[in-house]
């Protein structure tokens with residue numbers, strides 16, 4: 584039986600807020616829930632009746648306190664995250680926002696912080712990010728991909744713990760390169776429960792239909 588066989592999906596959003604002039608990206612430190620202790624863009628589940636773009640707008644305001652006009656919220660790609668022995672895939676619609684309104688603020692779920700492009704904390708982010716985020720920062724969108732994740736075994740987890748405690752001094756150095764939004768100290772790397780075992784990314788979408796059929800349902804690049 585295929586351990587990556589999927590029967591349904593959840594639709595999620597992820598917004599990457601970028602300051603092109605300063606060459607900085609706004610990330611949020613996830614304090615709880617799925618992906619806790621990792622830095623990520625802002626987003627979450629699309630609610631019934633919402634388009635992905637409407638969901639992205641709502642989640643950005645909830646998690647970072649800022650709004651983006653519809654024309655400034657641009658679709659960068661769609662990634663399908665698949666987890667071993669989990670039949671529910673996460674279809675994640677990724678957006679860029681180069682302009683925003685309002686005051687960035689922390690909430691109970693996310694702690695926002697600006698990072699220089701040269702100091703993005705990839706070792707404390709989902710492993711797929713190091714594949715597509717550099718492309719997004721170069722403006723090479725849109726992309727479409729499948730990312731396959733396996734849960735770490737106990738032995739692998741112990742190895743990660745050892746690496747993570749050895750790297751805590753490196754984290755302190757990273758903190759000096761980033762612009763802190765709040766007085767909360769930079770958090771050291773936490774072990775990641777999953778590792779990416781494989782991926783497939785389409786960068787040339789000429790052969791991909793506008794509506795990409797995934798698991799029987801359809802994702803549209805339109806909004």
Ligand SMILES: COc1nc(N)nc2c1ncn2[C@H]1C[C@H](O)[C@@H](COP(=O)(O)OP(=O)(O)OP(=O)(O)O)O1
Pocket residue numbers: 595596597598616617618623624625626627628664673675709710711712732
């Ligand atoms: C597995 O790989 C992933 N990589 C990246 N970069 N981002 C991911 C991955 N898997 C999920 N995400 C993103 C997609 C969403 O932005 C969040 C998860 O959203 P969450 O489950 O927290 O959704 P909410 O609606 O905010 O959840 P609550 O029920 O807590 O409100 O992570």
